[in-house]
Amino acid sequence: xxxxxxxxxxxxxxxxxxxxxxxxxxxxxxxxxxxxxxxxxxxxxxxxxxxxxxxxxxxxxxxxxxxxxxxxxxxxxxxxxxxxxxxxxxxxxxxxxxxxxxxxxxxxxxxxxxxxxxxxxxxxxxxxxxxxxxxxxxxxxxxxxxxxxxxxxxxxxxxxxxxxxxxxxxxxxxxxxxxxxxxxxxxxxxxxxxxxxxxxxxxxxxxxxxxxxxxxxxxxxxxxxxxxxxxxxxxxxxxxxxxxxxxxxxxxxxxxxxxxxxxxxxxxxxxxxxxxxxxxxxxxxxxxxxxxxxxxxxxxxxxxxx
Amino acid sequence: xxxxxxxxxxxxxxxxxxxxxxxxxxxxxxxxxxxxxxxxxxxxxxxxxxxxxxxxxxxxxxxxxxxxxxxxxxxxxxxxxxxxxxxxxxxxxxxxxxxxxxxxxxxxxxxxxxxxxxxxxxxxxxxxxxxxxxxxxxxxxxxxxxxxxxxxxxxxxxxxxxxxxxxxxxxxxxxxxxxxxxxxxxxxxxxxxxxxxxxxxxxxxxxxxxxxxxxxxxxxxxxxxxxxxxxxxxxxxxxxxxxxxxxxxxxxxxxxxxxxxxxxxxxxxxxxxxxxxxxxxxxxxxxxxxxxxxxxxxxxxxxxxxxxxxxxxxxxxxxxxxxxxxxxxxxxxxxxxxxxxxxxxxxxxxxxxxxxxxxxxxxxxxxxxxxxxxxxxxxxxxxxxxxxxxxxxxxxxxxxxxxxxxxxxxxxxxxxxxxxxxxxxxxxxxxxxxxxxxxxxxxxxxxxxxxxxxxxxxxxxxxxxxxxxxxxxxxxxxxxxxxxxxxxxxxxxxxxxxxxx
Numbered sequence: 001x002x003x004x005x006x007x008x009x010x011x012x013x014x015x016x017x018x019x020x021x022x023x024x025x026x027x028x029x030x031x032x033x034x035x036x037x038x039x040x041x042x043x044x045x046x047x048x049x050x051x052x053x054x055x056x057x058x059x060x061x062x063x064x065x066x067x068x069x070x071x072x073x074x075x076x077x078x079x080x081x082x083x084x085x086x087x088x089x090x091x092x093x094x095x096x097x098x099x100x101x102x103x104x105x106x107x108x109x110x111x112x113x114x115x116x117x118x119x120x121x122x123x124x125x126x127x128x129x130x131x132x133x134x135x136x137x138x139x140x141x142x143x144x145x146x147x148x149x150x151x152x153x154x155x156x157x158x159x160x161x162x163x164x165x166x167x168x169x170x171x172x173x174x175x176x177x178x179x180x181x182x183x184x185x186x187x188x189x190x191x192x193x194x195x196x197x198x199x200x201x202x203x204x205x206x207x208x209x210x211x212x213x214x215x216x217x218x219x220x221x222x223x224x225x226x227x228x229x230x231x232x233x234x235x236x237x238x239x240x241x242x243x244x245x246x247x248x249x250x251x252x253x254x255x256x257x258x259x260x261x262x263x264x265x266x267x268x269x270x271x272x273x274x275x276x277x278x279x280x281x282x283x284x285x286x287x288x289x290x291x292x293x294x295x296x297x298x299x300x301x302x303x304x305x306x
Numbered sequence: 307x308x309x310x311x312x313x314x315x316x317x318x319x320x321x322x323x324x325x326x327x328x329x330x331x332x333x334x335x336x337x338x339x340x341x342x343x344x345x346x347x348x349x350x351x352x353x354x355x356x357x358x359x360x361x362x363x364x365x366x367x368x369x370x371x372x373x374x375x376x377x378x379x380x381x382x383x384x385x386x387x388x389x390x391x392x393x394x395x396x397x398x399x400x401x402x403x404x405x406x407x408x409x410x411x412x413x414x415x416x417x418x419x420x421x422x423x424x425x426x427x428x429x430x431x432x433x434x435x436x437x438x439x440x441x442x443x444x445x446x447x448x449x450x451x452x453x454x455x456x457x458x459x460x461x462x463x464x465x466x467x468x469x470x471x472x473x474x475x476x477x478x479x480x481x482x483x484x485x486x487x488x489x490x491x492x493x494x495x496x497x498x499x500x501x502x503x504x505x506x507x508x509x510x511x512x513x514x515x516x517x518x519x520x521x522x523x524x525x526x527x528x529x530x531x532x533x534x535x536x537x538x539x540x541x542x543x544x545x546x547x548x549x550x551x552x553x554x555x556x557x558x559x560x561x562x563x564x565x566x567x568x569x570x571x572x573x574x575x576x577x578x579x580x581x582x583x584x585x586x587x588x589x590x591x592x593x594x595x596x597x598x599x600x601x602x603x604x605x606x607x608x609x610x611x612x613x614x615x616x617x618x619x620x621x622x623x624x625x626x627x628x629x630x631x632x633x634x635x636x637x638x639x640x641x642x643x644x645x646x647x648x649x650x651x652x653x654x655x656x657x658x659x660x661x662x663x664x665x666x667x668x669x670x671x672x673x674x675x676x677x678x679x680x681x682x683x684x685x686x687x688x689x690x691x692x693x694x695x696x697x698x699x700x701x702x703x704x705x706x707x708x709x710x711x712x713x714x715x716x717x718x719x720x721x722x723x724x725x726x727x728x729x730x731x732x733x734x735x736x737x738x739x740x741x742x743x744x745x746x747x748x749x750x751x752x753x754x755x756x757x758x759x760x761x762x763x764x765x766x767x768x769x770x771x772x773x774x775x776x777x778x779x780x781x782x783x784x785x786x787x788x789x790x791x792x793x794x795x796x797x798x799x800x801x802x803x804x805x806x807x
Contacts, residue, residue: 032693032694032696032697033693035693035696035697035700036692036693036696037428038428038429038430043430043433043730043731044700044731046429046430046433047700049422049429050429053422053423053424053425054425078479079343080425081343081344081349081350082343082344082346082349082479082482082498083344083346083349083425083477083478083479083482084343084344084479084482084498085479089343089498092498093499148532148536151532151533151536152536155536155540156536156539156540159540162542163533163536163537163540163542164526164528164533164537164542165500165501165526166500250529250530251530251532251533252533253500253526253527253528253529253530253533255497255498255499255500255527259341259499259529260499263341263343263499265691266691266692267693268693
């Protein structure tokens with residue numbers, strides 16, 4: 001188990017380095033920081049001066065190594081625009097994105113797991129078909145549109161929820177619903193399929209034959225096994241939510257790291273982009289490691305097979 | 307999708323508005339589309355970000371809603387010669403923290419900007435200033451790097467005066483979080499990327515334009531346009547701008563919201579490559595250029611994309627700018643004529659063309675592609691991220707592109723010609739005569755001669771169809787009824803001049 005843990009950590013570190021190189025490459029190839037800073041009307045000399053002042057005239061490798069060296073010493077650099085410490089910028093915004101992601105994930109799980117269990121109890125019934133229809137809708141409707149519909153309904157027509165900002169807990173309700181709507185289909189299908197599979201297994205038949213109540217069979221014996229893949233996927237989904245909430249943060253004007261990354265990408269402010277990508281990648285990779293370790297703990301064959 | 311948007315907007319505008327909190331407590335909330343990461347004006351090159359900072363920090367001059375430069379921190383000025391201006395500064399002005407304003411602050415500010423190692427965005431905006439020297443506690447002499455007829459106008463848009471002692475004691479980031487200026491409002495709260503809160507500067511001097519009216523002012527960042535409209539109709543926000551004609555049409559249905567369209571100095575043109583800067587290409591053929599300009603209904607593009615107030619251009623500059631000669635060869639929208647020119651060109655069977663554009667200009671590019679396809683040019687939009695577009699355009703790698711140019715709000719064509727028609731990075735025309743005319747016109751003071759030279763340059767550009775002037779940009783505003791607001795002629799509204807009726 002120890003060797004397995006170490007191997008997973010090494011893999012995780014390699015993934016983070018690869019992600020940071022790719023992100024660095026993408027930011028450099030799609031924009032030009034000196035041009036972004038100088039503006040449209042900067043002359044060639046102005047742009048050249050900015051390149052020199054910010055060390056952008058160095059080669060890609062030099063710039064990356066310089067950045068990576070500072071990161072290894074805990075210095076994520078400064079935003080080229082606000083001159084603010086990047087770590088400060090991220091730490092200021094991370095709670096917003098984390099709150100949104102956790103709330104969305106919990107909401108998605110709380111709705112989809114009971115629904116999935118009920119669907120599995122009566123497959124092809126009206127409830128099952130309705131839920132499957134909803135999950136198709138959930139996958140088909142863009143978050144942007146769902147967000148606007150919620151704003152229209154709860155923010156403009158009924159005026160019971162704030163439309164934007166993070167001034168209160170209520171501010172997170174609509175954004176969380178929007179993201180939960182996005183994760184709902186995945187969890188619903190997983191929990192439904194898992195329960196259908198488990199409910200047809202021999203040990204459930206045995207449990208029922210022993211005269212256990214249906215509630216005990218469902219929630220004590222069946223759900224415990226059926227939910228394992230959901231838990232595993234939920235950790236990965238949490239990573240997706242952390243890094244993929246840009247649209248929702250923009251629609252609801254939540255000052256999270258998604259919005260920070262978006263504005264930084266637009267300006268080619270690569271210290272900020274790099275830091276956001278790196279931190280989200282680390283969180284994402286660590287969540288995967290935790291997921292792998294949990295699975296390994298639950299099923300020790302995994303460690304010996306790999 | 308557009309129908310859905312219109313439906314959604316209709317629902318929003320039909321919903322009853324809440325009590326206007328802004329008018330009740332004499333405050334105003336501005337739903338803003340740009341994220342403000344810093345309140346240091348020298349940390350950004352964005353005109354929209356600097357617009358918010360004008361509430362706090364001031365220039366030597368300000369511009370009235372109808373475009374006149376008037377005294378702000380400078381009370382008067384005198385041209386000594388073509389490159390020297392003497393300014394008399396306002397006495398008795400203090401910064402928000404009590405530091406007294408005088409000539410040292412102006413000298414210090416210019417020294418900061420001119421420092422080659424300074425991490426200042428848009429340093430090029432100040433290239434026209436050579437130096438500033440103190441000639442008295444409340445007087446300075448400004449030396450220009452060359453004769454700059456538009457210097458006074460530029461100084462109403464640039465050069466935020468910093469408090470020398472305060473700025474020296476802070477770093478740029480610290481000043482960006484808690485800026486100190488002489489302006490009509492003081493910053494009381496700043497959440498980077500989210501909001502700025504201001505309160506009225508009770509010690510504000512007796513300014514020519516008047517006194518700030520709101521007790522409190524909040525600039526709330528709302529990046530999504532639909533969210534801005536929702537916040538306006540729900541009552542949390544009092545003022546929004548930068549609306550599309552669709553949005554404006556829908557908002558007219560709401561009884562407690564007023565809409566108004568204002569002008570700007572931004573123009574759009576379709577850049578071609580007649581001089582083969584990018585290599586051989588069809589736009590070298592004058593017949594192709596003539597076909598293209600006849601094929602595009604520029605008036606309709608302007609009205610649909612910008613609004614009824616948009617003007618179809620004959621020259622690539624704003625008619626309000628000094629030297630913008632629009633009385634040049636004009637080309638009507640005439641598809642048959644365009645087809646004739648195509649038939650007479652070296653490309654009678656048409657060709658493929660990519661039109662590079664960024665941000666909302668891609669919509670104009672889309673419209674242009676539709677027109678060009680009618681005459682056999684298989685045009686497609688090459689939409690890019692802004693800095694990628696700028697980098698490639700200035701590197702001479704974009705044969706056809708939509709160029710939007712705000713001129714930094716300056717009412718003089720010398721704020722556009724050096725970048726595109728005078729051997730600048732954006733010069734795809736490469737005409738020695740035009741370069742010489744424009745360069746001379748931008749460096750002399752004699753207005754008559756300047757006009758003559760600009761007429762020659764824009765005249766030749768039109769005769770040869772060296773690019774395709776498109777339309778002016780319209781700035782659309784919507785706000786709660788009861789607000790006394792006059793749109794700015796340059797598209798940069800000074801909200802501190804507004805108030806509740």
